[in-house]
Amino acid sequence: MGLLDRDSRGYALSLDLLLALIPLTLVLGLVAADMDNVMYQMQDVIYRGSTERAAADTLHTLLTTSGDPYNWANNVANLKVPGLARFDNSSKQARKYYLLPQKIVTITSPQIQGILGDQYGYSLNISSISNGHNILSQG
Template sequence: MFDILSEDSRGFAISMDLLLALIPLTLVLGFVAADMDNILYQMEDTVFRGATDRAASDAVSTLVTTSGDPVNWETTGVANVVGLAQYDTSKGAPVEGTIDPVKLAAVTDSQIQSIIGPNYHYYMNITTLNQTNTPVTIKLMGNASYPNAKDVVKVERVVLSSKFKVVTSLIQQIRFTGGGKTYTTSPFQTSYTSTNSYDYWILLANNQGFTAATVSVNNNVFSFNSANMGTPQKINSTFLTTNSTIPNQYFNNTVTFNGTGSFPSSIDLYIVQTPKNTGASEITSDTVKLKPSTFDLYLWLS
């Protein structure tokens, strides 16, 4: 009968088992220690990239979904935070995803930089989405060297944008049926400050059959005929409702349309707000219509 292992033999066997078990663990720890610098670098890179992702996403959300603080910062020239979304005064809320051309024209590099913070470079590109014609660039801002930068984060949103802002309109509503019908738009608002910063225009577009028309702004009449029907007319700022003693207070302006032509005729009416010194030839149905556009923000560490 075989002798049972002595206590010493059993202890030796257990020690050998432990030693054999520790060898792989020792090798793993050795590999980890040898590659620790690379692991730490990758962890650091992941942390920084995650922070950049969040900064870019937060900046885009602020710009395209809010109108800023105050909401009329583009008129007052003072902004605690800039936002580019159009502000619906009737609802008292921003129109998320619809870019206000006036805000877009007014925003500065330093205001964008204040949103993303001092640790980043940025590049912003807003371009129309157009499958049939060449896309039109609406706005470029920031550092265009992003193709040469490292670890660039890109956030893209689809928004609505236009070159100029329509403050009120009658689209696919005006029809000539043989009578003297008067069409009235929803009121548009102006302030003393806004009329000193921007011009307001009457644009008649997509005319089908009208030979003459009159547009009244606060009972000030503008006449159109077959020769100038497609030419925008600037509204004299004195015709608009303002108050110099409360320059930032907005007031309503009323617009009516009457026209004559063959039956059936149709036409679209726009009241357009533009920066000062904008030429009449720049104001067309193409430059005032909202179009789907890409809003791209590139962000990288400075």
Template sequence: MYETQDIVYRSAIERASQDTANALLKTSGDPYNWENLTASQVRSVGMAKYDPTNKLPMEYVLSIDKVGAVTPTRVQNLLGSQYSFQLLITTLDLNTGTWTSGDTIRDMTSAGNTKTKETASDVVAVERIVLVSEFDIVAEFKNIRLTAKPTTLTQYFPTNKAYLDAFDYYVYVDNSDRVSSGWVEVNGVTGVNRVVQTSDFPSPPPLVRYIDPVTQKLKNETDLQQNRVQTRLAGSPGDTADVYVIKVPKGTPIEKINPENVNGVKARFVLYVWSR
């Protein structure tokens, strides 16, 4: 009987741990922009970046805004009050290729612990490899097939006054050395005030340009509103290019906007759970 009870108990704590980890890593929360809302407006939390194009969470790709907004209380609500936890997110040391405790992104524990994971008799650990980026790709044109007579492509990305106070926006063009001519414009601003000019091509990749919120007429109302970004790129048939609109923390140096930061850095997510 005791052995059976132990198996049932272990199964319950493992299930709660896995469910909590999946909610944090595979969903963006409800609503998907919960990190910008008041506590009363949030139904559930998740740390996966939200893809505004496909309107789906990007599983195991974490938004630094969401990672920073998660609190011990919100994790506890997902897990259940009968358990204690420690949540640790640690970056990969690119120099040694090993996990190091010195590169910590988040380290939080539940409140009111009567015992730690070191003193608990039974601890469940859920570990995942994730991507974490402090930069958000808010609009993207992937694998644009270059031709001599390209068509105009259109996407949208949201801004409001709070976003513009906290973030800068850049256009990032990968494989820009393969583009013979073209442009990128925001909100229909053309001519000499385009974000990316025809004269910018070809360019050593990547080509990075700041989106001036005044010149490009970025939406700055209280509510989020959509900005239109359009691009038309020409080049040799068979070549491809990528164009991103990237949201970065205000004041981020332009030299930090690189493929690693755009696509995210590898990190280790570990959720330790034990009974109170």
């Protein structure tokens, strides 16, 4: 009988271990289930940041530069990078946010898409500040 008494002492230890493993398993299961939600939210934030960055960079290029070459509207075949800002010959710099009407009329959808990248769609609307009339609508 002494052998069975000694052996029965292990039941209390294994029962305690089992009771400790149940909450641990539940916590790990909940954390694993929530990781999918966390990963989705991280991907969403990264994608939105990437989209907003691409849109901001494209608008910055169009509105603050005159393009390369600066007089590309005269000869579209030489265009490397389109820009809509007027080029000031006296300062040899683009006048930011002061758009040249000739460039607005000349710019095409593939030129804008080339700046933005093929993975993004776009919609560009340029309106007059003075009367609110729509000057250009593309995309």
